[in-house]
Every structure is written in C-alpha cells, then in structure tokens.
Amino acid sequence: METRRDFLRTAVVAAATATLGEVALGAASKIPSPDRRGILCDLTACIGCRSCEAACRKEHGLSSVSSLSELGRSNVPERRRPSPDALTVVNEYKHPNGAGSPTFVKVQCMHCDYPACESACIVGAISKKESGPVLWDTDKCIGCRYCMVACPFQIPSFQYDTALKPDIVKCDFCVHRTEKGGVPACVEICPVEALTYGRRSALIEIARKRIENYPDRYRDHVYGEFEAGGTSYLYLAKTDFKELEFPSLKREPMPGTSESIQHGIFAYFVPPISLYSLLGGLMWINKNRQKAEEETTE
Ligand code: SF4
Ligand code: SF4
Ligand code: SF4
Structure with missing residues (x-):
C-alpha cells in the first residue's frame, strides 16, 4: 500500500519535473505596504x-464541530497546532507556579511581512x-510542502x-470579509475584545x-513587531513568550535560507530526484537556526 511519505516523494519528483520549465521564484524582497492590516491578540x-x-x-465550513458548546472551555490535553479541521486553535498554558491564572494562546498563520513560505514555494503559489x-493559489500548488518545512511557526x-x-x-485572514470592509470572524466573535x-x-x-499605561500587566514586548522581519498577527502578554512556546526569532526575515536553497536548485539544475532530500536539509537548517537563535537570546 502506498504510504503518505511514498505519495509525497512521488508527488515532489513528478511535479518538479513537470514544472521546472515554468518556475516562478518567490518574491521575498517586496517591501510591505505601510497600510497593511493586522490583528492584535492581547493574551x-x-x-x-x-x-x-x-x-x-x-x-x-470545517469539521463536524458546529457549535461553541461542542468545543467548550476545556483544558486542552495537548499542545495543538492548526490542522485541516481547525485554522486556528487556542492552547492553555498553566501559570508556572500553579498559583496564578493560566494564559491562553490563539495560534494561526502569522501572515509574515516576509513570508518564508512564499520564498520557499518553487512555483510561486504563495504571495x-x-x-x-x-x-x-490552489491551482498553482503542486503539494511539495516546501512551505510547511520553511515556516518558522x-x-x-x-x-x-x-x-x-x-x-x-x-x-x-478572512479576506472574503475584510475585502468588503468587514472584520475577521474570530475578531468579531471574541466576547472580551482580546x-x-x-x-x-x-x-x-x-x-x-x-x-x-499598564507596566504590571504586560511585558515590554510586542511579539511580531520585529520577529522574522515582522508579522501581521501581533501579540501582547504578561508571560515571557518563550514560556508560551513562541519561537525566538531574529529581526531579519527568514526567507534567506529557503531562497538560497531554492535558487541553488535552479541555478545548478539539481536533478528532480534530489528535491526530496533537500526538504530534509531545509528542515535541518531551520531547526538548527532556531536552536542557535534561542541560545544567543538566552
Ligand atoms: S511563514 Fe508560516 S506563519 Fe509566516 S505567512 Fe507563511 S505560513 Fe504563515
Ligand atoms: S482570521 Fe479568519 S481564518 Fe484566520 S483565524 Fe481568524 S477566523 Fe480563522
Ligand atoms: S474568542 Fe477571544 S477570549 Fe475567547 S479564546 Fe478566542 S481570543 Fe480568547
């Protein structure tokens, strides 16, 4: 039986072969518009x-969960990440000494100003x-999952x-709403204007x-203002962001790594069979880069 890994390997090789002639490299060097929108999450x-x-x-129109009562305000047993059934998830972090209130963290795409996913995409499907x-662009995406590997979040x-x-x-980002002057569904529903x-x-x-105004309530850190070149989702918290499992990222945009690998593929015409192993290489570089950055910020 074909496993998902077999499928991915086949898909990467086949798709890369089919599309090498019409590759559009990601445009990571664009300067973001000063008018761009964002969402501030006050944790x-x-x-x-x-x-x-x-x-x-x-x-x-996702998953069988149709009402808030089915989700409930419950302790989530594991750290969840967004999935095909949930574009955003809220995780609970207990107070470090167990005495204070927990912190809840909403997780979703950060809509980076210089997206590593865009830069890594070999067919220009992300922008x-x-x-x-x-x-x-669903029609352009070849399912290679470079974006998945490159994303620091x-x-x-x-x-x-x-x-x-x-x-x-x-x-x-609920563009179908915001393009018409509305606000994203998550923002509209939040009962406490977080x-x-x-x-x-x-x-x-x-x-x-x-x-x-409230130095006792907040850390002096707006997460996303500068991380990885800046993000459209921004966070305020009292707890150290590291304790909330936000990655420690430098101010420089992340695309450099994925872009140089991607450019190397086409500059030297690496045979398509090598693309799959490059996915592993990119994952290794991303992991070690984060580790090094964490060490320098400690
Ligand atoms: S790199 Fe990750 S967090 Fe940033 S825009 Fe792409 S998917 Fe979203
Ligand atoms: S902006 Fe829209 S798609 Fe993104 S988490 Fe909020 S409701 Fe979901
Ligand atoms: S709706 Fe608002 S208060 Fe409720 S979990 Fe989401 S961000 Fe937090």
Whole structure:
C-alpha cells in the first residue's frame, strides 16, 4: 500500500519535473505596504473560551464541530497546532507556579511581512498581499510542502481529500470579509475584545500604549513587531513568550535560507530526484537556526 511519505516523494519528483520549465521564484524582497492590516491578540485579556475557534470553523465550513458548546472551555490535553479541521486553535498554558491564572494562546498563520513560505514555494503559489494576508493559489500548488518545512511557526498543513491534489490549509485572514470592509470572524466573535483588527501601524501604537499605561500587566514586548522581519498577527502578554512556546526569532526575515536553497536548485539544475532530500536539509537548517537563535537570546 502506498504510504503518505511514498505519495509525497512521488508527488515532489513528478511535479518538479513537470514544472521546472515554468518556475516562478518567490518574491521575498517586496517591501510591505505601510497600510497593511493586522490583528492584535492581547493574551492578558483572552479567557480561553475558544469562541474564535468555533467561529473560524463555521466561517470556513470545517469539521463536524458546529457549535461553541461542542468545543467548550476545556483544558486542552495537548499542545495543538492548526490542522485541516481547525485554522486556528487556542492552547492553555498553566501559570508556572500553579498559583496564578493560566494564559491562553490563539495560534494561526502569522501572515509574515516576509513570508518564508512564499520564498520557499518553487512555483510561486504563495504571495503576501498588499493589505496584509499571505494567501495561496490552489491551482498553482503542486503539494511539495516546501512551505510547511520553511515556516518558522509550523503553520501550513495539507488536506488530502483529493489524493492527487493535496491542498494547503491555513488561516486566510478572512479576506472574503475584510475585502468588503468587514472584520475577521474570530475578531468579531471574541466576547472580551482580546482581538483587535486594524492597520498594523495603529495596532503597534495601541500595543505600546497599553504597555506604557499598564507596566504590571504586560511585558515590554510586542511579539511580531520585529520577529522574522515582522508579522501581521501581533501579540501582547504578561508571560515571557518563550514560556508560551513562541519561537525566538531574529529581526531579519527568514526567507534567506529557503531562497538560497531554492535558487541553488535552479541555478545548478539539481536533478528532480534530489528535491526530496533537500526538504530534509531545509528542515535541518531551520531547526538548527532556531536552536542557535534561542541560545544567543538566552
Ligand atoms: S506563519 Fe508560516 S505560513 Fe504563515 S505567512 Fe509566516 S511563514 Fe507563511
Ligand atoms: S482570521 Fe479568519 S481564518 Fe484566520 S483565524 Fe481568524 S477566523 Fe480563522
Ligand atoms: S474568542 Fe477571544 S477570549 Fe475567547 S479564546 Fe478566542 S481570543 Fe480568547
């Protein structure tokens, strides 16, 4: 029986062979628009109700969970990541000494300003839009999963409803709403306004003001303002972001690594059979880079 790994290997080789002639390299050097939008997540306000999870699933017609009561405000037994059934998930982090309140962390695509996924994509299926979202073109995607390996936040997942055409699944910033002047479903549903949608530059001002006005409530750190060149999702918290399992990233955009490997493939015309092993190489580089960065920030 063909395993998923066998399928992936076959897909990478076949797709790379078919598309080498019409490759469009990612455009990671674009300067993001000063008007781009973002979402500020204030983790000190989040009560872990998971309404955002339910609203997101409903908005995108995902999974059998149809109501908030089915999700409930429960302790989540394991650290979840977004999946084909859930574009966003909320994880609970107990207070370090067990005495204080837990912190709830909403996780989804960060909509990076310089997306490593865009840069790694060998067919140009992923792009950062001027208004902020990082979106993908299902028709261009060949299912190679370079984006999955390159993402420093472990976000893209794939659904295999159609075996020959696996599709990227991740938060789409609810563009179908925002393009019409609306707000994302998760932001609209949040009962405590832990989520704020708006111009990214204005959100940073709001975040800085909150830190200034309530220094006991917030760490002096807006996560996403600078990490990996900046992201459209921004976070405020009282707890150290490392304890909440946010990756420690430098200010430089991440695409450099994936781009240089990708350019090498085409500059030296590496035979398609080598592409699969390069996926492993990219994963190794990404992992070690993060480890090195964590060590330098300690
Ligand atoms: S978080 Fe990952 S998937 Fe989302 S834009 Fe950044 S690199 Fe791409
Ligand atoms: S912005 Fe839209 S797609 Fe993204 S997590 Fe919120 S509801 Fe889901
Ligand atoms: S809806 Fe708001 S308060 Fe509830 S889990 Fe999501 S972000 Fe937190």
